[in-house]
Amino acid sequence: GAVVSQHPSWVICKSGTSVKIECRSLDFQATTMFWYRQFPKQSLMLMATSNEGSKATYEQGVEKDKFLINHASLTLSTLTVTSAHPEDSSFYICSALGTSDYNEQFFGPGTRLTVL
Amino acid sequence: GQNIDQPTEMTATEGAIVQINCTYQTSGFNGLFWYQQHAGEAPTFLSYNVLDGLEEKGRFSSFLSRSKGYSYLLLKELQMKDSASYLCAALDSNYQLIWGAGTKLIIKP
Numbered sequence: 044g045a046v047v048s049q050h051p052s053w054v055i056c057k058s059g060t061s062v063k064i065e066c067r068s069l070d071f072q073a074t075t076m077f078w079y080r081q082f083p084k085q086s087l088m089l090m091a092t093s094n095e096g097s098k099a100t101y102e103q104g105v106e107k108d109k110f111l112i113n114h115a116s117l118t119l120s121t122l123t124v125t126s127a128h129p130e131d132s133s134f135y136i137c138s139a140l141g142t143s144d145y146n147e148q149f150f151g152p153g154t155r156l157t158v159l
Numbered sequence: 160g161q162n163i164d165q166p167t168e169m170t171a172t173e174g175a176i177v178q179i180n181c182t183y184q185t186s187g188f189n190g191l192f193w194y195q196q197h198a199g200e201a202p203t204f205l206s207y208n209v210l211d212g213l214e215e216k217g218r219f220s221s222f223l224s225r226s227k228g229y230s231y232l233l234l235k236e237l238q239m240k241d242s243a244s245y246l247c248a249a250l251d252s253n254y255q256l257i258w259g260a261g262t263k264l265i266i267k268p
């Protein structure tokens with residue numbers, strides 16, 4: 044149980060295009076999902092907290108107009124990187140908050156984005 | 160501010176034991192997680208501690224001292240597949256995970 048999928052696994056795009064990444068909780072309902080970004084040899088950096096049916100809460104320094112988050116259902120959250128640039132190239136990981144007593148996060152496999 | 164400290168890199172020998180330490184300073188505390196992350200993959204859950212003491216789970220054990228703001232992950236009978244980064248993360252009063260930078264563990268034959 045508690046499986047989270049992400050699609051696509053990797054994507055290469057041209058500078059200026061937009062890329063959508065999907066995060067799905069496959070066997071449980073997730074009212075809260077998180078989006079992280081991880082640069083090589085660095086730890087996870089929380090970008091935003093996504094709550095079903097409401098606006099996402101963005102961390103300081105993360106542009107909400109550039110990283111659009113939609114959490115329209117209890118099993119799906121999407122992250123759209125708009126007008127992507129090479130500096131947006133990174134490993135994007137989503138997680139879904141489980142229902143255990145200790146707020147365990149279940150991670151998706153990640154999406155590697157390369158912007159040319 | 161909130162801060163998690165753990166060593167950047169450690170090296171150990173196959174079959175041996177290694178202890179990865181983590182110290183934390185957070186606004187409130189609701190538990191500490193250890194995750195394993197292989198290169199190019201997402202983190203996978205290893206352990207959660209919220210009470211003082213040692214939690215043992217097979218070859219892996221995790222220890223917590225809340226008064227000292229300290230935790231460690233103990234890996235026994237090391238295998239080559241244990242080569243990975245180990246991430247320490249503390250849950251603050253807002254139930255937000257504060258992540259350490261990770262410890263890269265290199266296992267040598």
